[in-house]
Amino acid sequence: MLDYTTKEIKERSALVVNPAKTCQPIGAMYAALGINKCLPHSHGSQGCCSYHRMHLTRHYRDPIAASTSSFTEGACVFGGKSNLSKGLQTVFSVYNPDIVAVNTTCLSETIGDDLTEIIKSTDLPEDKVVIYANTPSYTGSHVTGFSNMTKAMVSSLAEKVLETPTTTVNVIPGYVEPSDMTEIKKMLKLLDMPSIMFPDTSGVVNAPNKGKYEMYPEGGVTIDELKATGDSVATVALGSFASEAAAFELEKKFDVEPYVLKTPIGIKATDEFLMTLLSLTGDVFIPEELEVERGQLLDVMIDVHHHYHGKKVAIFGDPDIIIALTEFVIDLGMIPKYVITGTPGKRFEREINEMFKAHGLEDECIVKAEEDLMTLHQLIKNEPVDILIGNTYGKYIARAEDIPLVRVGFPILDRVGHSYFPTVGYKGALRLIEKISTAILDKYDRICPEEDFELTM
Amino acid sequence: MSKDPIILEDRKSFVLLNEKKQNNTIDCEKDSVSGAVSQRACVYCGARVVLNPVTDAVHLIHGPIGCSSYTWDIRGSLSSDEENYRNSYSTDLQEENIIFGGEKKLEAAIDEIVETLSPKVIFVYATCVVGVIGDDLVGVSKKKSKEHNIKVITVQSSGFAGNKKDGYKAACHALLSLMGEKKKSDEKDFVINYLGDFNLAGEAWIIKKYLKEIGVKTNVVMTGDSTCDQIENAGNSQYNIVQCAGSMTYLAKQMQMKYNIPFEQVSFFGVTDTANSIEKIALLSGDEAIMEKAKALIAREVDKTNAILDQFMKRLRGKKVAIYVGGGFKAISLIKQFRDIGIESVIVGTQTGKKEEYKKIRDLTDEGTIILDDTNPSELEYFIKQTGADILVGGVKERPLAYKLGLAFIDHNHERKHPLCGFVGAVNFIKEVDLTVNSPVWTFINEQGGEGYEQKELYQLERQSL
Numbered sequence: 001m002l003d004y005t006t007k008e009i010k011e012r013s014a015l016v017v018n019p020a021k022t023c024q025p026i027g028a029m030y031a032a033l034g035i036n037k038c039l040p041h042s043h044g045s046q047g048c049c050s051y052h053r054m055h056l057t058r059h060y061r062d063p064i065a066a067s068t069s070s071f072t073e074g075a076c077v078f079g080g081k082s083n084l085s086k087g088l089q090t091v092f093s094v095y096n097p098d099i100v101a102v103n104t105t106c107l108s109e110t111i112g113d114d115l116t117e118i119i120k121s122t123d124l125p126e127d128k129v130v131i132y133a134n135t136p137s138y139t140g141s142h143v144t145g146f147s148n149m150t151k152a153m154v155s156s157l158a159e160k161v162l163e164t165p166t167t168t169v170n171v172i173p174g175y176v177e178p179s180d181m182t183e184i185k186k187m188l189k190l191l192d193m194p195s196i197m198f199p200d201t202s203g204v205v206n207a208p209n210k211g212k213y214e215m216y217p218e219g220g221v222t223i224d225e226l227k228a229t230g231d232s233v234a235t236v237a238l239g240s241f242a243s244e245a246a247a248f249e250l251e252k253k254f255d256v257e258p259y260v261l262k263t264p265i266g267i268k269a270t271d272e273f274l275m276t277l278l279s280l281t282g283d284v285f286i287p288e289e290l291e292v293e294r295g296q297l298l299d300v301m302i303d304v305h306h307h308y309h310g311k312k313v314a315i316f317g318d319p320d321i322i323i324a325l326t327e328f329v330i331d332l333g334m335i336p337k338y339v340i341t342g343t344p345g346k347r348f349e350r351e352i353n354e355m356f357k358a359h360g361l362e363d364e365c366i367v368k369a370e371e372d373l374m375t376l377h378q379l380i381k382n383e384p385v386d387i388l389i390g391n392t393y394g395k396y397i398a399r400a401e402d403i404p405l406v407r408v409g410f411p412i413l414d415r416v417g418h419s420y421f422p423t424v425g426y427k428g429a430l431r432l433i434e435k436i437s438t439a440i441l442d443k444y445d446r447i448c449p450e451e452d453f454e455l456t457m
Numbered sequence: 458m459s460k461d462p463i464i465l466e467d468r469k470s471f472v473l474l475n476e477k478k479q480n481n482t483i484d485c486e487k488d489s490v491s492g493a494v495s496q497r498a499c500v501y502c503g504a505r506v507v508l509n510p511v512t513d514a515v516h517l518i519h520g521p522i523g524c525s526s527y528t529w530d531i532r533g534s535l536s537s538d539e540e541n542y543r544n545s546y547s548t549d550l551q552e553e554n555i556i557f558g559g560e561k562k563l564e565a566a567i568d569e570i571v572e573t574l575s576p577k578v579i580f581v582y583a584t585c586v587v588g589v590i591g592d593d594l595v596g597v598s599k600k601k602s603k604e605h606n607i608k609v610i611t612v613q614s615s616g617f618a619g620n621k622k623d624g625y626k627a628a629c630h631a632l633l634s635l636m637g638e639k640k641k642s643d644e645k646d647f648v649i650n651y652l653g654d655f656n657l658a659g660e661a662w663i664i665k666k667y668l669k670e671i672g673v674k675t676n677v678v679m680t681g682d683s684t685c686d687q688i689e690n691a692g693n694s695q696y697n698i699v700q701c702a703g704s705m706t707y708l709a710k711q712m713q714m715k716y717n718i719p720f721e722q723v724s725f726f727g728v729t730d731t732a733n734s735i736e737k738i739a740l741l742s743g744d745e746a747i748m749e750k751a752k753a754l755i756a757r758e759v760d761k762t763n764a765i766l767d768q769f770m771k772r773l774r775g776k777k778v779a780i781y782v783g784g785g786f787k788a789i790s791l792i793k794q795f796r797d798i799g800i801e802s803v804i805v806g807t808q809t810g811k812k813e814e815y816k817k818i819r820d821l822t823d824e825g826t827i828i829l830d831d832t833n834p835s836e837l838e839y840f841i842k843q844t845g846a847d848i849l850v851g852g853v854k855e856r857p858l859a860y861k862l863g864l865a866f867i868d869h870n871h872e873r874k875h876p877l878c879g880f881v882g883a884v885n886f887i888k889e890v891d892l893t894v895n896s897p898v899w900t901f902i903n904e905q906g907g908e909g910y911e912q913k914e915l916y917q918l919e920r921q922s923l
Binding site: 026063075106111138141342393396 | 467490493498517543545549562585617619834860
């Protein structure tokens with residue numbers, strides 16, 4: 001159906017066709033859902049809130065509650081103050097959250113609402129909390145929005161009450177699945193490491209079905225935990241785009257030492273994550289269970305390395321995820337032919353180019369930030385790849401060019417499992433190999449000549 | 458949430474208990490209460506869903522990236538030929554465009570579209586922020602139309618300027634500006650336009666097939682599987698029939714003024730409505746042959762369909778449905794369609810229903826039915842529990858709510874995968890109701906109450922009897 005995509009690539013400066021990103025507020029909303037008993041509030045027109053809830057609902061297949069300031073012309077002329085004040089009062093009296101996390105939209109940003117002032121002048125119940133993040137849709141992407149709301153959690157709530165820091169480590173998982181957050185928590189637990197993870201959407205957007213609707217499922221980081229982040233000994237920020245802003249804020253305010261690492265996707269990034277944690281505790285040994293997991297991962301990597309080695313792959317999605325993914329596929333012996341993110345940032349290209357260079361791939365592989373899927377499709381038309389890794393939107397290219405698509409990232413609108421099975425850690429790497437390998441072999445079984453069709457592979 | 462009624466003071470007049478003796482009414486067609494978890498969307502959303510199935514136009518969203526991202530190919534409208542409408546085009550406005558204006562970027566984007574695709578028509582949709590910074594979309598569109606000798610049409614759809622149905626109106630204006638002059642025609646056949654079918658899962662094709670069989674020609678479907686050429690030619694029909702009243706009545710009225718084309722309301726949901734509508738169209742033609750053919754078609758299809766429905770109806774006895782959909786007209790036709798298959802509606806709500814539609818809903822439903830305007834998840838949950846509904850009909854956001862409550866769910870929105878209109882749709886519909894309400898999955902959720910086990914036993918009994 002995307003056969004309108006031409007092979008010839010023309011320079012485009014004003015037009016985006018089939019974006020590889022979306023806007024800030026949805027990222028902020030997702031982050032806000034990672035606080036226990038939090039109702040996200042969208043300060044703008046109803047449509048934004050509706051779209052964000054709809055998109056998150058499609059991806060997580062769970063009810064996503066969020067309120068809106070319901071802007072109309074009046075608010076645009078006179079400002080959104082009364083809408084927000086009234087909205088907050090309504091929210092607390094009817095939906096009774098512990099905390100409301102307000103995100104702005106392009107509309108409220110453009111008319112210049114001063115949220116600090118509005119929130120301060122609103123009569124709120126005493127024990128309730130309101131935080132906010134500026135998330136104009138015309139800067140950055142959903143990843144920026146996630147980062148801004150995560151930073152707002154720190155700047156509005158973190159405190160330092162103890163003279164010497166605790167042994168607790170703050171962990172910011174980044175814009176990943178709830179299943180990934182559970183996996184990260186599992187690794188922290190195995191290392192016996194006291195930690196505060198925020199935001200934490202596990203148990204919130206993949207809540208168990210108990211036959212009743214809970215507006216605030218059990219999961220999420222608590223307000224008290226967020227307050228205590230200022231007393232922690234260090235912050236481990238996973239993925240610089242989504243997580244380092246909050247980590248740096250904690251450093252700036254309370255001198256909590258930041259460690260910015262890759263999202264622990266793949267064997268190397270997971271090793272690095274665990275070793276960093278070990279360096280913080282002063283322990284030397286990796287727990288047996290993680291040793292076993294790593295060993296099993298390695299075993300499978302060896303078992304099937306001939307399937308994916310030398311295969312060309314196109315990867316697109318959010319920068320933190322695909323930086324780690326690119327490293328992993330290189331470690332698997334694959335060739336990351338095209339690496340594309342829609343999120344702006346020269347740093348992304350720099351980091352990927354360094355990886356290319358380190359492995360002698362700089363002449364054959366292409367990396368682009370602020371790009372769209374039309375360009376990716378055109379690149380593939382000019383020189384095909386064996387496999388595509390990215391979100392659901394990749395299915396148009398996959399169908400047009402008959403390339404298997406492995407779904408990783410946000411959003412995944414047409415498959416289940418992502419919110420329950422991790423991509424991070426050794427377990428996640430194992431799952432990625434299974435998916436990549438299966439996708440390649442499935443296609444081979446489907447298209448290979450009769451004489452090559454075999455029982456064992 | 459608590460089991461107590463949690464209806465906002467400001468919302469009490471938007472909730473109505475149907476009591477026949479009292480002639481009470483419901484508040485509607487008003488702005489949502491700020492802070493309520495409304496399920497409504499915006500003007501842009503309305504415009505986009507109505508216009509998007511113009512398959513060979515380029516739909517360019519002038520605004521930040523989100524507006525085009527969230528509406529990228531979510532309509533489920535099928536096309537018989539071109540599929541350009543399934544791509545997502547945006548000017549992806551950045552901060553500097555917001556400060557210095559986005560007109561230059563829009564002009565450049567139009568140039569780039571023309572360079573790569575040379576389409577006949579580009580629809581340029583205004584979004585919230587564009588309305589606030591005041592870009593002159595009409596000016597740019599005029600300029601570019603002239604320059605490239607194509608039609609560049611502005612869709613005035615700034616999100617905040619009303620609600621979803623104002624977006625429908627904006628779409629109607631865009632369609633009108635695409636329509637050309639009425640030609641003097643010597644057409645002898647009865648030619649109609651079919652308004653308010655978006656060809657979800659191929660629904661418009663089903664209706665066109667019925668019409669073809671009885672000898673009625675369809676000029677253009679708006680906007681299901683429609684092309685710019687067909688829309689340009691829309692003024693040359695004898696009649697407009699309108700299915701989705703919420704989005705298309707306005708256009709029908711405008712076309713009546715502009716082209717002197719009368720219009721008539723129809724509904725193709727459910728056996729009764731479908732049969733009545735085909736009969737109605739045949740009568741409009743004033744052509745004996747058409748009327749005869751219509752009668753034959755109806756007789757054949759109604760018998761065939763009812764025979765299938767009967768088999769399933771046994772398994773659905775005593776079930777109750779809660780309806781929460783976008784427009785009032787859809788709610789009305791759903792009430793009737795469920796009644797056709799022996800299921801009573803215990804809750805009926807809409808996002809944007811009108812006064813007269815609510816009156817009709819009140820007349821159609823039984824005493825004790827809860828009627829809701831612009832409701833939210835908490836209210837829905839409360840009334841679902843109170844009424845003991847077994848099925849919820851709604852859109853994307855309602856689905857997981859239903860599932861968490863252990864309720865069967867029917868998607869009657871953009872994302873349905875099977876056509877639900879016409880006779881074939883009536884069969885699909887009952888199959889879908891049966892599939893969800895009689896799924897064994899609910900027995901696991903209802904274990905504690907024991908209700909589930911009873912349902913399961915009933916299900917097995919019915920299955921044996923089939």
